[in-house]
Amino acid sequence: MNICVFLSAAELDERYTRPAREFAELLGKGGHTLVWGGSESGLMKVVADGVAEAGGRLTGVSVDFLAAKARVVTAPDEMVIAKDLAERKALLLEKSDAVVIMVGGTGTLDEATEILELKKHGKTDKPIVLLNSEGFYDGLKEQFRRMEDEGFLPIPLTDLVFFAEEPVGALAYLEESRGVE
Numbered sequence: 001m002n003i004c005v006f007l008s009a010a011e012l013d014e015r016y017t018r019p020a021r022e023f024a025e026l027l028g029k030g031g032h033t034l035v036w037g038g039s040e041s042g043l044m045k046v047v048a049d050g051v052a053e054a055g056g057r058l059t060g061v062s063v064d065f066l067a068a069k070a071r072v073v074t075a076p077d078e079m080v081i082a083k084d085l086a087e088r089k090a091l092l093l094e095k096s097d098a099v100v101i102m103v104g105g106t107g108t109l110d111e112a113t114e115i116l117e118l119k120k121h122g123k124t125d126k127p128i129v130l131l132n133s134e135g136f137y138d139g140l141k142e143q144f145r146r147m148e149d150e151g152f153l154p155i156p157l158t159d160l161v162f163f164a165e166e167p168v169g170a171l172a173y174l175e176e177s178r179g180v181e
Contacts, residue, residue: 001178002033002059004096005047006111008104009039009069016043016103019133021050023100023167028054030171035096037088038062038079040071043102052077061091089114098174099128101161103136119160120153127177128161129170137163 007020020043027034028051037044038060048058048071058077062070063085073079082088089111093099101112118124130137141163148157164170 001030001097001174002035002095003027003174004035004092004099005102006092006099006104006108006115007036007043007047007102008108009037009042009044010105011042012103015134016136017046019131019167020046020102023047023102023131023170024050024056025054026167026171027051028056030175031056033057033059035059035061035092037092038070039066041069043104045071047102059095061088061095063088085110093118093124093126096126097178098126100170100174101128101130101137103131103133116160120155127174129173130161130163131167131170132163132165 024034024047034048034051034056036048039045039062052058058071058073060071060073060079061082062079063082067081070079070081080091082091093115099115101108115124115128119126119128132138132141144157144161147153153160162173164173
């Protein structure tokens with residue numbers, strides 16, 4: 001499976017790098033390909049390193065103004081440089097079978113809301129997991145529940161996104177959703 005991971009390029013505390021490393025190892029050992037923002041810094045680097053070390057493949061999609069921070073890869077891995085953020089998001093989604101949203105800032109939130117909006121309108125059927133490391137997304141989860149309760153979501157929240165508290169649950173959900181054994 002090609003698994004897109006939206007996450008931060010910031011240097012973060014161990015409470016966030018530990019689950020990211022764990023997910024990366026599971027992804028790589030499972031023979032999956034990481035599709036990610038291509039950065040060679042912060043949490044993005046942690047995940048890319050973990051996948052590569054565990055034997056998985058990498059497909060990076062950086063953006064022109066961040067190309068200097070992109071990871072240098074060799075075949076069979078791939079790095080694409082998009083002209084802008086809109087093209088980057090489109091390519092990330094085009095190259096993936098599933099999406100995991102990890103901890104991040106405004107860029108991660110932008111990517112997350114776009115894929116969720118596409119799913120809400122039936123424009124994608126990709127499974128989406130929000131990896132809620134250390135309760136980082138508890139507030140967002142509560143907001144989504146309020147949106148559902150008050151009629152803002154035309155589909156059940158459980159059809160929109162799966163909330164996983166641990167990396168193993170995130171990957172298990174994706175593999176089950178896609179029929180991977």
